Amino acid sequence: xxxxxxxxxxxxxxxxxxxxxxxxxxxxxxxxxxxxxxxxxxxxxxxxxxxxxxxxxxxxxxxxxxxxxxxxxxxxxxxxxxxxxxxxxxxxxxxxxxxxxxxxxxxxxxxxxxxxxxxxxxxxxxxxxxxxxxxxxxxxxxxxxxxxxxxxxxxxxxxxxxxxxxxxxxxxxxxxxxxxxxxxxxxxxxxxxxxxxxxxxxxxxxxxx
Numbered sequence: 001x002x003x004x005x006x007x008x009x010x011x012x013x014x015x016x017x018x019x020x021x022x023x024x025x026x027x028x029x030x031x032x033x034x035x036x037x038x039x040x041x042x043x044x045x046x047x048x049x050x051x052x053x054x055x056x057x058x059x060x061x062x063x064x065x066x067x068x069x070x071x072x073x074x075x076x077x078x079x080x081x082x083x084x085x086x087x088x089x090x091x092x093x094x095x096x097x098x099x100x101x102x103x104x105x106x107x108x109x110x111x112x113x114x115x116x117x118x119x120x121x122x123x124x125x126x127x128x129x130x131x132x133x134x135x136x137x138x139x140x141x142x143x144x145x146x147x148x149x150x151x152x153x154x155x156x157x158x159x160x161x162x163x164x165x166x167x168x169x170x171x172x173x174x175x176x177x178x179x180x181x182x183x184x185x186x187x188x189x190x191x192x193x194x195x196x197x198x199x200x201x202x203x204x205x206x207x208x209x
Contacts, residue, residue: 003017003026006110006125008174010135021108024201027100031109034097038059039079039080039081055086056086056092073143074139074158081165101119102119128183136156140152
């Protein structure tokens with residue numbers, strides 16, 4: 001079984017995807033980390049993440065980056081959104097994601113184009129969303145816990161900027177798949193959001209049985 005979990009930054013898709021993977025005993029891939037790794041590599045090389053050639057030079061990043069705390073920082077997130085707008089970068093990372101999705105037994109993947117591009121054949125597709133302000137509150141609290149004291153207004157501006165860039169890009173824009181189930185986590189606790197996601201998966205798989 002392939003479960004695709006898409007949605008914008010700080011919507012809760014990663015937490016939900018990890019919980020679903022644990023519940024169903026499936027491997028999980030946070031595809032956003034691939035783009036963050038590319039973006040962070042570009043930044044560390046002193047290059048420009050908005051330049052496609054610079055981003056392409058970073059697609060063979062060192063996988064040790066996955067254990068780097070900086071990968072989950074706000075700067076890496078902004079760079080990830082920038083490099084993910086490049087069609088060549090998306091094409092370069094496409095096969096890695098598809099191979100993960102199509103491994104025997106299935107997998108859970110979260111990102112922005114799983115249900116539309118990476119695994120359109122997924123048995124279950126969820127699109128997780130929340131209001132920009134609530135997502136900014138979550139991200140701001142997360143950054144504070146990590147010792148990064150960025151202002152809330154800046155975090156909110158970054159969220160809105162990333163949303164606009166992700167939805168407007170020509171290649172694999174952020175949007176729900178036609179057969180995705182929407183899950184709004186704006187006013188749900190983490191536990192309630194996970195329970196709702198499980199219920200949606202159970203309903204979808206029961207309907208397909």
